[in-house]
Amino acid sequence: MRTTGDTRARILTAATELFRRQGYAATGMKQIVAEAGAPYGSAYHFFPGGKAQLGEEVIRTSGAAYLDLIAQLFPEPGPRADPALATAEAFTAAAVTLRELDYADPCPVATIALEVASTNETLRGAAAEVFDSWIDGLAAYYYSCGIARPAARDIATSVIGLLEGAFMLGRTARSPQPVLAAATAAAAVVRAMRAPSTEA
Numbered sequence: 001m002r003t004t005g006d007t008r009a010r011i012l013t014a015a016t017e018l019f020r021r022q023g024y025a026a027t028g029m030k031q032i033v034a035e036a037g038a039p040y041g042s043a044y045h046f047f048p049g050g051k052a053q054l055g056e057e058v059i060r061t062s063g064a065a066y067l068d069l070i071a072q073l074f075p076e077p078g079p080r081a082d083p084a085l086a087t088a089e090a091f092t093a094a095a096v097t098l099r100e101l102d103y104a105d106p107c108p109v110a111t112i113a114l115e116v117a118s119t120n121e122t123l124r125g126a127a128a129e130v131f132d133s134w135i136d137g138l139a140a141y142y143y144s145c146g147i148a149r150p151a152a153r154d155i156a157t158s159v160i161g162l163l164e165g166a167f168m169l170g171r172t173a174r175s176p177q178p179v180l181a182a183a184t185a186a187a188a189v190v191r192a193m194r195a196p197s198t199e200a
Contacts (some may be wrong), residue, residue, distance in 0.1 A: 008046040010036040016058045019109035024055055024115045024123075047147050055112055056126045062108045063130030067137050074141040083145040086189040087159060091183030094163060095176035103174045110164050136158055142190065159186045 014035035018027040029051055033043050047054045073090040077083070097106050105111045113127035138156035143149050161180045169178035 095179035
């Protein structure tokens, strides 16, 4: 027997997948509930703010999931940690994911953010907070590897920007090559900036 929690989760999962594949504007609530196998009215029961509320939850939920992924890809460094190599390996894994998804956007946060940055302040703000959390998480990793704190945040910002831009190029080219090329560039940025931290 399905519970109301199951229905809400199915609606959120369907919205996440549809927003990722075809974008926020092109996705309607009827399509979302049909994909979720849920009654139409249930969408507004769980998300009374409609698609905007659902979009914000997709951004925040997906953002938290990707933050967990960052923690998995960049574990606590040991004495021989190589943050440049870890960065390159993360990009290589992302290239594999992009190919496996048949060059659909792997990141619903970026898809929505590109569409709404100038038109929906609530969704823009949610996306900005998510991106900041990713940068903070990655910067903390680089700092723990011995990179000074201000430089660590600059590197993290550059790495996230390289990855998101490479995804866009890879999707349009239908090739993992832009992501693999960005892997080399991202690793070089990390390698060039790595220096013992002087902060306590």
